[in-house]
Amino acid sequence: MDAAYSSIPLRHIDWEDSTYAIRSFQPSTELEASLERLGFLTAPWLLCQGGERFVVVDGFKRLQWARRRGLPDVLCRVYPEGTDTGELRLRRLEGKLFAPPLNVAEKAQIISELLDFLPAQIVVREYFPRLGVASRVESLERWRGLAAAGDEMLEAVASQEIFDRTALELMGWEERARLEMLSLFKELKCSASVQLEILERLTEIALGRARKRGDLLHDAELQSIVVDSTLNHRRKTGLLRERLTRMRFPRLRAREERFNAQWESLSLPGSIRLTHPPAFEGERWQLQITFSRPRELMDLLDSAGKFARSPALKSIMAPPEDPGVTGSSQRSVTIEGFSKEL
Amino acid sequence: MIVHPPKKVLIEAEVANSPLVKNLRERLPSAGFEIVERVSDRREADPEVLEIVAFRGRFIKTCPGTRHYCCCGYRILHFGTQCSLDCTYCILQAYLNQPNLRLFGNTPDMFRELEEELQSHPRRLYRIGTGEFTDSLLLDPWTGFSRDLIPFFARQPNAVVELKTKTYSVGCLDDLEHGGHTIVAWSLNAPEIRRREESRAAGIRDRLSAARYCAERGYWLAFHFDPMIHHENWRQGYGETLDRLFDAVDPGRVVYLSLGAFRFMPELKAVIQARHPQSRIPYGEFIRGLDDKMRYFRDIRVELYSFMVERLRKVDPDLCVYLCMEGEDIWRESFGFSPEEKGGLPAMLDRAVKERMKVGLHCDEWPLPSVWTPESRQC
Numbered sequence: 159m160d161a162a163y164s165s166i167p168l169r170h171i172d173w174e175d176s177t178y179a180i181r182s183f184q185p186s187t188e189l190e191a192s193l194e195r196l197g198f199l200t201a202p203w204l205l206c207q208g209g210e211r212f213v214v215v216d217g218f219k220r221l222q223w224a225r226r227r228g229l230p231d232v233l234c235r236v237y238p239e240g241t242d243t244g245e246l247r248l249r250r251l252e253g254k255l256f257a258p259p260l261n262v263a264e265k266a267q268i269i270s271e272l273l274d275f276l277p278a279q280i281v282v283r284e285y286f287p288r289l290g291v292a293s294r295v296e297s298l299e300r301w302r303g304l305a306a307a308g309d310e311m312l313e314a315v316a317s318q319e320i321f322d323r324t325a326l327e328l329m330g331w332e333e334r335a336r337l338e339m340l341s342l343f344k345e346l347k348c349s350a351s352v353q354l355e356i357l358e359r360l361t362e363i364a365l366g367r368a369r370k371r372g373d374l375l376h377d378a379e380l381q382s383i384v385v386d387s388t389l390n391h392r393r394k395t396g397l398l399r400e401r402l403t404r405m406r407f408p409r410l411r412a413r414e415e416r417f418n419a420q421w422e423s424l425s426l427p428g429s430i431r432l433t434h435p436p437a438f439e440g441e442r443w444q445l446q447i448t449f450s451r452p453r454e455l456m457d458l459l460d461s462a463g464k465f466a467r468s469p470a471l472k473s474i475m476a477p478p479e480d481p482g483v484t485g486s487s488q489r490s491v492t493i494e495g496f497s498k499e500l
Numbered sequence: 501m502i503v504h505p506p507k508k509v510l511i512e513a514e515v516a517n518s519p520l521v522k523n524l525r526e527r528l529p530s531a532g533f534e535i536v537e538r539v540s541d542r543r544e545a546d547p548e549v550l551e552i553v554a555f556r557g558r559f560i561k562t563c564p565g566t567r568h569y570c571c572c573g574y575r576i577l578h579f580g581t582q583c584s585l586d587c588t589y590c591i592l593q594a595y596l597n598q599p600n601l602r603l604f605g606n607t608p609d610m611f612r613e614l615e616e617e618l619q620s621h622p623r624r625l626y627r628i629g630t631g632e633f634t635d636s637l638l639l640d641p642w643t644g645f646s647r648d649l650i651p652f653f654a655r656q657p658n659a660v661v662e663l664k665t666k667t668y669s670v671g672c673l674d675d676l677e678h679g680g681h682t683i684v685a686w687s688l689n690a691p692e693i694r695r696r697e698e699s700r701a702a703g704i705r706d707r708l709s710a711a712r713y714c715a716e717r718g719y720w721l722a723f724h725f726d727p728m729i730h731h732e733n734w735r736q737g738y739g740e741t742l743d744r745l746f747d748a749v750d751p752g753r754v755v756y757l758s759l760g761a762f763r764f765m766p767e768l769k770a771v772i773q774a775r776h777p778q779s780r781i782p783y784g785e786f787i788r789g790l791d792d793k794m795r796y797f798r799d800i801r802v803e804l805y806s807f808m809v810e811r812l813r814k815v816d817p818d819l820c821v822y823l824c825m826e827g828e829d830i831w832r833e834s835f836g837f838s839p840e841e842k843g844g845l846p847a848m849l850d851r852a853v854k855e856r857m858k859v860g861l862h863c864d865e866w867p868l869p870s871v872w873t874p875e876s877r878q879c
């Protein structure tokens with residue numbers, strides 16, 4: 159595949175043709191500063207379309223800069239008319255792969271393009287590792303979907319407002335819900351793991367209830383948080399996670415709330431802490447006493463002993479009378495048989 | 501029920517002349533038979549293939565109980581792996597390196613090992629089952645394995661065998677000398693769960709008809725509501741199956757009945773999601789148990805069990821009902837007692853066998869002096 163270096167007038171370039179574009183969705187301030195300082199370090203690639211008409215293959219941002227600066231021509235590497243365009247695209251992609259690190263939006267576009275003319279297995283086996291992408295055939299369609307998901311999604315993923323796994327997960331969502339989640343995540347500004355947790359909770363709650371994820375998001379119990387403009391992003395994220403956890407694990411949450419309410423109602427010294435078994439599974443409870451002086455320990459042991467002998471301990475350890483009762487209705491539970499004056 | 505006869509039988513040369521292969525050749529005249537030196541693991545899954553291999557491990561295994569939950573002291577007779585009924589929740593689908601139906605062709609070795617084990621402890625009562633790594637009767641119409649196994653156990657004074665199934669393939673059991681040493685057991689579930697999650701297995705009505713057929717031929721019965729799935733209208737569903745069960749069979753023929761809420765290795769969740777995306781099972785309220793398996797939150801388990809126990813007590817207060825792999829706290833809340841108070845779960849089950857089946861009356865009571873360890877008597 160022969161190419162020749164030639165100085166091409168910028169007016170001969172078809173600026174509308176973006177066949178070979180892989181957009182980064184990121185500002186090019188640093189690149190422009192470099193161009194101002196050093197000019198072109200390597201030649202952009204053009205493909206001759208016949209006569210004096212050229213399309214850009216590589217170097218879009220640099221050529222746009224040159225155009226804005228009013229340069230008349232630029233030395234380019236020009237592929238002649240009739241060049242095998244598949245091969246040319248592949249070269250362009252290979253070149254991209256070894257350029258500075260790619261953001262997720264660029265990776266998605268590269269994967270999508272590679273899939274146009276290479277078998278899926280090869281893309282996964284040979285290109286995914288070079289792109290730093292987990293080699294899973296199942297994710298191919300999601301990557302392709304991401305590349306076609308529209309500018310808002312690609313901008314968000316390029317600027318890490320949402321993360322790659324979140325974006326790929328969202329590709330399995332219906333479009334309306336996906337866009338709603340996108341704007342929610344932009345607002346929440348949460349970490350990748352929290353984004354994934356929120357998506358997983360919503361998905362599992364919806365699947366467990368045979369509902370659509372998008373519809374679930376519109377339920378009053380979630381909307382009351384989502385649309386509340388008085389909450390800052392941290393508080394909103396916290397409340398949303400708590401609400402989703404409660405929806406996903408209603409019985410466990412109810413039991414925890416009951417335990418907390420009962421424990422608080424006992425008003426034992428703060429240096430005594432009762433811990434239930436994780437998820438109440440098994441029978442190993444813990445009572446922890448924190449002290450600084452022997453005298454303090456004696457007093458705390460006295461309080462702990464009275465508590466241990468009272469029916470209060472049995473009551474707090476006991477399962478709910480009616481397991482179907484939810485936590486909120488049990489908030490007012492107080493424990494008989496144990497008084498504060500201990 | 502959707503069970504197709506194997507179309508291709510792949511046989512390791514070492515067991516090419518075994519009685520099992522002989523049976524298969526007779527009963528599968530249109531199948532292709534191929535002898536190979538070694539059937540390798542990691543083969544592509546092929547539902548039409550049956551593999552017959554020479555098994556080199558121990559055929560008798562102990563039930564995979566753990567320290568944290570009460571184990572039944574059951575022994576497993578390992579005679580094959582995998583199952584084509586493809587229940588959505590089945591653990592066998594996680595064994596990806598051996599995806600095909602596989603039976604062990606060296607059955608004479610199996611019977612030798614069984615004989616040696618049973619004779620070496622003549623005062624120990626053995627409860628042995630075959631349905632741990634496959635369905636006990638799935639391939640029986642073609643292997644006729646039960647026709648060797650059942651008469652073998654009829655001759656053992658200190659053992660009973662349990663064949664656990666979700667099929668109605670009991671034809672081979674018809675005229676056998678079982679001597680009252682065989683329990684035919686069915687796994688049962690709520691009708692909706694059977695429809696959604698066990699769609700290739702026999703329907704509840706067919707399982708119960710098969711149970712009645714066996715009872716009429718003098719077989720003892722057992723039933724396992726395992727895995728119980730927490731779902732909408734579960735009370736109605738499980739109640740209905742219980743009603744149908746005791747409409748179909750006399751509770752007096754039932755040696756024991758177990759209850760076990762769904763529990764699974766965490767890795768299974770992704771497998772279920774990938775293989776059965778329509779299944780809602782993974783989205784129950786599961787927590788990580790003390791054995792690291794996922795289990796329903798304890799209050800849900802207690803609720804499921806208490807409902808069943810109450811209903812079962814009304815049917816037959818003497819029926820031995822037990823929980824599979826549960827903690828003492830769950831027992832106490834569901835039954836009002838823990839197995840410990842009755843000498844431990846293995847003792848309860850031995851007693852059920854002795855009292856109902858009148859087998860092993862000469863055998864020692866638990867805890868057995870020679871085998872007692874805190875691990876073996878966990879409750």
Ligand code: SF4
Nearest residue numbers: 583585586587590634
């Ligand atoms: S019948 Fe048993 S072994 Fe077969 S698929 Fe179902 S759960 Fe698995």
